Amino acid sequence: MVLKKLYQQISPLIFLCVFLYGWNAHAQGNPPSISNTGTETINYQEGAAPVVLSANLLIADNDSPNMLLATFTFGGTYASAQDTLIFAETANIKADFDETSGVLRLLSVPANQGVSLADMQTAMRSVQYSLTSDNPTNRTVAVNISVTDTQGNISNTASRSINTSAANDAPEISSNSTASTDGTNTDTRVFDEVEILDPDGSQIIKVEIEIAEGFNSPEDRLFIQGSDGGLKVDEQTAQRIVLSGAEDIRTYENVIRRFFYGHQPFFFRSPGTRKINLRVYDSNNTVSNTLSRFIIIQPTSGPLNNLPPNLLSFSVETNENTNYSFLASDFANRFNDPNGNSLSAIIIRSLPQSGKLFLGENEITNAFILAGTQISPDQIPNLSYRPAAGFNGTDSFTWNA
Numbered sequence: 001m002v003l004k005k006l007y008q009q010i011s012p013l014i015f016l017c018v019f020l021y022g023w024n025a026h027a028q029g030n031p032p033s034i035s036n037t038g039t040e041t042i043n044y045q046e047g048a049a050p051v052v053l054s055a056n057l058l059i060a061d062n063d064s065p066n067m068l069l070a071t072f073t074f075g076g077t078y079a080s081a082q083d084t085l086i087f088a089e090t091a092n093i094k095a096d097f098d099e100t101s102g103v104l105r106l107l108s109v110p111a112n113q114g115v116s117l118a119d120m121q122t123a124m125r126s127v128q129y130s131l132t133s134d135n136p137t138n139r140t141v142a143v144n145i146s147v148t149d150t151q152g153n154i155s156n157t158a159s160r161s162i163n164t165s166a167a168n169d170a171p172e173i174s175s176n177s178t179a180s181t182d183g184t185n186t187d188t189r190v191f192d193e194v195e196i197l198d199p200d201g202s203q204i205i206k207v208e209i210e211i212a213e214g215f216n217s218p219e220d221r222l223f224i225q226g227s228d229g230g231l232k233v234d235e236q237t238a239q240r241i242v243l244s245g246a247e248d249i250r251t252y253e254n255v256i257r258r259f260f261y262g263h264q265p266f267f268f269r270s271p272g273t274r275k276i277n278l279r280v281y282d283s284n285n286t287v288s289n290t291l292s293r294f295i296i297i298q299p300t301s302g303p304l305n306n307l308p309p310n311l312l313s314f315s316v317e318t319n320e321n322t323n324y325s326f327l328a329s330d331f332a333n334r335f336n337d338p339n340g341n342s343l344s345a346i347i348i349r350s351l352p353q354s355g356k357l358f359l360g361e362n363e364i365t366n367a368f369i370l371a372g373t374q375i376s377p378d379q380i381p382n383l384s385y386r387p388a389a390g391f392n393g394t395d396s397f398t399w400n401a
Helices: 002-008 012-024 116-126 249-256 327-333 365-369
Strands: 032-034 042-045 058-060 066-074 084-087 093-098 103-108 129-133 138-147 158-165 173-176 187-189 195-197 205-215 220-224 234-237 238-250 258-261 270-281 291-297 347-352 355-359 385-387 398-400
Touching: 032 103, 032 138, 042 129, 058 116, 066 084, 066 116, 093 116, 103 116, 173 270, 195 249, 205 220, 205 249, 220 238, 238 249, 249 270, 258 270, 347 365
Parallel strands: 042 158
Antiparallel strands: 032 058, 066 103, 066 138, 084 129, 093 103, 138 158, 173 195, 187 258, 205 238, 205 270, 220 258, 234 238, 270 291, 347 398, 355 385
């Protein structure tokens, strides 16, 4: 109403000037520009570490010193189950990644002030691409990049192309019967309830089982009880059996359940521990993890052998950029000693790939592992896992007790 009265009291020429001024107020200044993002295609294979998209990206803006947000948008071949973008948030730049649309926004905090051009440029240079699938498709996916200044002007769009390729994953074997057992004067099924997992396929071409440590001939032997599933016998001795043939996973699981260890002493017994190892190979001849079981042979007389403790794997969860502090019960609940002993210490055998382990404020390094340093139960609450900035997914380390 006030504007209407003002219009009635001024000339049309003055009104025209006021109108033009108001229209220009919605598009003040010039848009920023981004350059030097890189022109070469990034080749990325499954299992590789996250890769930086544009390490040398430059932002220029001749009339706006602050940036409001940056946008990274996947192109049409984006697959939410495979592709992700990673950014380690800072105090004044937060990340918002929409998995459905494949859009990552770097948002200034507080939004009404923006962040300096230099800070936004540094942030954009740190954005990483990663594959999250165990069985990705081979394709080219594009990421389109732009930045918006505090006046609402959007820059040109730069694009990075990424060629993704699958890598063959090794099969994994597990069993609920890996605990040490007394095999004196008896036949013992080596592995029961075996499970083989392979994200890349459903065929296995070979299985190997052997007494890797402690073998004594002629009292120890491996044998198949029942059918070999139609597999070819490549090798069969008392110490080692190798079967082959392209068959489905279920066939191999059934055959593995028929592997037995037999102990048949002659005039004397050789007490000690027999370590039996099992491996399978997938259709690309990639070998699995080694599944082991210890068979204990007790002496004829005198004190019995101390059976080693049985350990179970376990998993825990934490949020991105959030540390996890272990509890003594995390390990004690996965520890079982056939001799009735309680957990006295754990030993870290390998380190995680996408994070770090700390004991208090001291990082656990390879030197710590090589020294065989023991961590007592009362020290375990000081043990923590700290994920790498922006990492999400599965990470692991190994331990013993």
